[in-house]
Amino acid sequence: MPKDGAAAPSHWKAFASRRRDPATKREAVLQTAAHLFLEKSYGRTSLNDVAERLNITKPALYHYFRNKEEILLECYRLGTGLIEEILNEIAAHCGTGLEKVAAFIYSYANVMTVNFGRCVMRLDEGDLSSQAFAEVRTYKRKIDRRLRSFIEEGIADGSIAPCDPKIAAFSIAGAVNWICIWYEPEGELPAEEIASQFARTLTQGLARTTPNSGEREVSRQEPLP
Amino acid sequence: MPKDGAAAPSHWKAFASRRRDPATKREAVLQTAAHLFLEKSYGRTSLNDVAERLNITKPALYHYFRNKEEILLECYRLGTGLIEEILNEIAAHCGTGLEKVAAFIYSYANVMTVNFGRCVMRLDEGDLSSQAFAEVRTYKRKIDRRLRSFIEEGIADGSIAPCDPKIAAFSIAGAVNWICIWYEPEGELPAEEIASQFARTLTQGLARTTPNSGEREVSRQEPLP
DNA sequence: GTTTTTTCTTACCCACGGGTAAGATATCAG
DNA sequence: CTGATATCTTACCCGTGGGTAAGAAAAAAC
Numbered sequence: 001m002p003k004d005g006a007a008a009p010s011h012w013k014a015f016a017s018r019r020r021d022p023a024t025k026r027e028a029v030l031q032t033a034a035h036l037f038l039e040k041s042y043g044r045t046s047l048n049d050v051a052e053r054l055n056i057t058k059p060a061l062y063h064y065f066r067n068k069e070e071i072l073l074e075c076y077r078l079g080t081g082l083i084e085e086i087l088n089e090i091a092a093h094c095g096t097g098l099e100k101v102a103a104f105i106y107s108y109a110n111v112m113t114v115n116f117g118r119c120v121m122r123l124d125e126g127d128l129s130s131q132a133f134a135e136v137r138t139y140k141r142k143i144d145r146r147l148r149s150f151i152e153e154g155i156a157d158g159s160i161a162p163c164d165p166k167i168a169a170f171s172i173a174g175a176v177n178w179i180c181i182w183y184e185p186e187g188e189l190p191a192e193e194i195a196s197q198f199a200r201t202l203t204q205g206l207a208r209t210t211p212n213s214g215e216r217e218v219s220r221q222e223p224l225p
Numbered sequence: 226m227p228k229d230g231a232a233a234p235s236h237w238k239a240f241a242s243r244r245r246d247p248a249t250k251r252e253a254v255l256q257t258a259a260h261l262f263l264e265k266s267y268g269r270t271s272l273n274d275v276a277e278r279l280n281i282t283k284p285a286l287y288h289y290f291r292n293k294e295e296i297l298l299e300c301y302r303l304g305t306g307l308i309e310e311i312l313n314e315i316a317a318h319c320g321t322g323l324e325k326v327a328a329f330i331y332s333y334a335n336v337m338t339v340n341f342g343r344c345v346m347r348l349d350e351g352d353l354s355s356q357a358f359a360e361v362r363t364y365k366r367k368i369d370r371r372l373r374s375f376i377e378e379g380i381a382d383g384s385i386a387p388c389d390p391k392i393a394a395f396s397i398a399g400a401v402n403w404i405c406i407w408y409e410p411e412g413e414l415p416a417e418e419i420a421s422q423f424a425r426t427l428t429q430g431l432a433r434t435t436p437n438s439g440e441r442e443v444s445r446q447e448p449l450p
Numbered sequence: 451g452t453t454t455t456t457t458c459t460t461a462c463c464c465a466c467g468g469g470t471a472a473g474a475t476a477t478c479a480g
Numbered sequence: 481c482t483g484a485t486a487t488c489t490t491a492c493c494c495g496t497g498g499g500t501a502a503g504a505a506a507a508a509a510c
Contacts, residue, residue: 018486019477020485041268041349043268044352046466046467047467047469059469059471059488059490060487060488060489062469062470063488068468068469124349126265126269163426164422167422174399174404175396175400177399177403178398178402178403179395194392197389198392204388240458243458243505247456271497272498281459282458282459282460283497283498284460284501285459287500288456288458
């Protein structure tokens, strides 16, 4: 069990001094909050817990956030921001549909190992107000649409075997999203390893559709940007 | 399998009379509780909510369960029970590793559309006591091990292309588990349709590993038992 | 009918946690 | 140095929800 100063530290330092630096302090709150939300869930994390880790008291938090939910929503925003970045990058990155899907899986899997990224898929949307909920759902829907379009593109250009894009997208999204459930930052598997393995496995597929002459090469795919 | 009668209710009928029938009343509590847990999450579901749906009052629930957590744990137990059943069936069902994996995906996906099954993967383990948590984790670990063994079996018998069984199992498990997140009992896609599509997609794989002469046949795989 | 047992209700306790009020103290601009 | 402002604390409010006490009312046992 992670102790106070061991694995997740450095953020209480932001509040060591009373110097006026709202930006970094706000950031510190979000980082520790995200950490705790992932560890104990939003509902079981009290603002006292957050404050305690930062060596301050609960009301101090209200200088940086209007309420608890705003902290949660900000975590979602930072996470979806990361995802949106990579989506734009990939869309611009010319290539076959299959290549785009592979690039997506690789980058997305990596995001799922970052705190804010994990928050997006791991935290319970039900804790959000209806407005914030709608906002987050818009982001998510966008992601799903993009992935599906990559697949359709791949079917069109022949790089992907004909299939139902909706189901394929659900499969891939599920496989990658689930990473944020079992991934442990302190675990054995490094993030990039997971990402590249997933990119390979999911694009290559599991079944041997046609009997190969020899053993299929277990080539290491170069990690995409 | 267990078909939920109407959309949601019908369970309050169990408490319409004061006749002594603890078994069905207990069942009714579990069904409505599971329903609410999936709808609003465990944390946001109060025992008053559960009681209200059953047209009784909160303390009445304590005649059938020691506390709130016992209700939750029982949902987990019923769900894992369903999964264990299908696992045993498949292990006995002779066939190649790939066939076992396909059968697993099909049956498992179906379970993920049933309330108690969904509870197993959708609900937050953090709400369980450490004892119950350990029990549930044991079940889940077992499932993962079984799936992985099916894959290894398939690689050994040549029905599955060489790959890392751990990553493959994580991918498949993630894709199928994620169903319980987005599946809506009232939605368009029927459960069996999802299950068979997933079984096909995930075993067939997405990428075309070798250029086929013609269009790949989109054969309908017969729904496994 | 009478007694016993189960079932369920009304009324209550209390710990927890989000949020606020009001004031103390440090930082900064001048 | 001085006043203004941002920062943070102590003390408090109160709604919510899990859980209990004690007893009423219905069902079964006799």
